[in-house]
Amino acid sequence: MxxxxxxxxxxxxxxxxxxxxxxxxxxxxxxxxxxxxxxxxxxxxxxxxxxxxxxxxVVRHHELGYRANAMTVWDVPDRAVRDAAAVLTGLPFVTLCYRRPRRPPHWPYNLFCMIHGKDRAVVEAQADQATRTAGLSGCARAVLFSRRRFKQRGARHAALRLLEGASRIEGMEWTRPIAAS
Known part of the structure; x- marks a missing residue:
């Protein structure tokens, strides 16, 4: 293009x-x-x-006083994922929500959402509320708290990289080639 x-x-x-x-x-x-x-x-x-x-x-939650965050994951029946995600995305404390493939036997979860709160107890209560509200009480769940912060930035424009002749390798970050002088 x-x-x-x-x-x-x-x-x-x-x-x-x-x-x-x-x-x-x-x-x-x-x-x-x-x-x-x-x-x-x-x-x-x-x-x-x-x-x-x-x-x-891209919101830098930590600077706004949200010191705890956790990825909450559920093993949701495939037929119920869309409806559960629609409920989760309507919750004010959910900042991301998406479906990912399960990776059995070690990773049974297929629905992910990010929850931010002022402290751990708030995030745990919100994860419980999200589970109940979305009708996921019967689903396996894990609440995975972040241990460290990474640099937050938006996605980079892949189309320009492809147009510039770079190879697209899944899972690898592209770097601009250095022109010969």
């Missing part, structure tokens, strides 16, 4: 996140030498073509 020079510049401008100003698209336009509406239309076009799948937000 061919990208215009403007689209490449736009992707590079948003890859590290939007500026924290009242009008972030206007600020990006100022850097790129175009209007706010051109930035918005450019992003809309990239979204419509599937070059960008979504724009999202």
């Amino acid at each position: 061919a990208l215009t020079s403007f689209e490449r510049d736009l992707l590079a401008a948003i890859e590290e996140g939007l500026p924290l100003v009242a009008r972030p698209y206007e600020a990006i336009g100022d850097v790129l030498g175009c209007s706010e509406s051109a930035v918005i239309e450019g992003l809309r076009g990239l979204l419509d073509r599937g070059v960008v799948r979504r724009l999202g937000l």
